[in-house]
Amino acid sequence: MLEEKKQASxxxxxxxxxxxxxxxxxxxxxxxxxxxxxxxxxxxxxxGTIDSPDGYGCVTGPCGDTMKIYLKFKDDCVKEASxxxxxxxxxxxxxxxxxxxxxxxxxxxxxxITQNAILEKLGGMPEEDEHCALLAADTxxxxxxxYRVKQTSRQEKKEL
Numbered sequence: 001m002l003e004e005k006k007q008a009s010x011x012x013x014x015x016x017x018x019x020x021x022x023x024x025x026x027x028x029x030x031x032x033x034x035x036x037x038x039x040x041x042x043x044x045x046x047x048g049t050i051d052s053p054d055g056y057g058c059v060t061g062p063c064g065d066t067m068k069i070y071l072k073f074k075d076d077c078v079k080e081a082s083x084x085x086x087x088x089x090x091x092x093x094x095x096x097x098x099x100x101x102x103x104x105x106x107x108x109x110x111x112x113i114t115q116n117a118i119l120e121k122l123g124g125m126p127e128e129d130e131h132c133a134l135l136a137a138d139t140x141x142x143x144x145x146x147y148r149v150k151q152t153s154r155q156e157k158k159e160l
Contacts, residue, residue, distance in 0.1 A: 034123045037093045044092055046099035048082045054150065057142030061135040065091045069136075069143040071102060078102045078110070083139070090129035091136070097121050098136035110144045113137055 030038040055071035065087025072080040081102040083095035101113050101121060118133040119125060125133065 032126055033090075033093070037122045037125065040093050040096050041089050044096050046082050046096050047084065047092070049084060050080055050082050053143075055143040055145075055147030057139045057144070057146060059135060059139040059142050061087075061091075061131060061138075063087070063131060063135075065132070065135060067091060067095050067135050067139040069095070069099060069102075069139045071143045071147060073147065076106055078105050083136070087132065087135070088129075090125060090132040093122065093125075094118055094132040094136035095139070098140050102140060107144060107148065110140060113140045 029041065033041065049068075050070035050072050053070040054073045055069075057069045058066065060066040065085060067083060067085040067087065070080075070082045071078050081099040083099045085091045085095050097118055098113060101117065102110060105113075115130070115134040115137045118136055119130060122133070
C-alpha cells in the first residue's frame with residue numbers, strides 16, 4: 001500500500017512538472033511569435049487539399065520543408081485556397097496565412113502575396129524563420145503559374 005501511495009505521488013509530481021513545462025513552452029512561443037502567429041499555430045486553418053484545383057503549386061525550400069498550395073477559382077477570383085506542408089510550425093503558420101490571403105484575389109492580385117506581405121500580416125517572425133514566409137509566397141506563385149498555364153491551354157483549345 002505504501003508503494004502505491006509513493007507511486008501515485010511520483011506520478012502526480014511528474015504530471016505537474018509536465019503541465020508546467022508545457023505552459024512555459026506555450027508562453028515562450030507566444031512571446032517569440034506574437035499573438036497572431038501563436039493563435040494560428042494553435043488553431044490552424046486552410047490546411048488540407050482541394051480536389052481538382054485550378055492552380056496547384058509545390059515547392060521545396062532550402063531548409064527541406066515542402067509546401068503545397070491548392071487554388072480554386074470562380075469568376076477569375078480565388079474562391080477557395082488551402083495548403084499542406086511537411087515542415088515546421090512556422091511553415092504551417094505561413095502556409096495558412098498565404099492561403100487566407102489568396103481568397104478573393106484575382107490572378108494579378110495574387111502576385112502581391114510576397115514574403116514581406118506575409119510577414120506583415122503576421123506582424124513579423126523570428127529572423128531564422130522568415131524563410132518560411134518566402135516558401136509560402138513562392139508556393140502561391142507556383143500555384144498561380146499552374147493556373148495561368150491551364151487557362152492558356154484551355155484558351156488555345158477553344159480557338160482550335
